[in-house]
Amino acid sequence: MLNIISILIGLLSLLIVIPAQIPLLGWANWIALPFIVVGIVIGQLSSSNSGRNFCLIVLLIAAVRLTLGGGIF
Template identity: 50%
Template sequence: MGLIVNLISILAGLVALPVALVGLVPFFGLANYLAIPIAIVGAALGMLSGYRSGRNFNLFVLIVAVIRLVLGGGVI
């Protein structure tokens, strides 16, 4: 059961990563507001699974998105 939840967590991270990467482009920072909740859900699932890989991957995506929002002043 834990392995399946971890795989779902990794899939959530694989969905959030391209959205966060698009958010790195100037004037597309708003996409990070979509990537952050997806990464949070993925990280929560990763914590429930008992494996660390899904959690760590989603935390990486979350950190990238949050840093981009902080550096861009929120939207831009």
């Protein structure tokens, strides 16, 4: 059950992160980061790793975008 919740949180975060790839919308990644971290923690409590791994991939996408944009853009 926790794995499904983690995947759903990851999907919600991905819906925020995808539009944040557009220039000048990088600030949306800062909104998605707390959701991603909660998804990772819930996925870690689960017996399966797929939800946690999905959230880690979304975190990687958001972190790379924030790094390329200097943290704001």
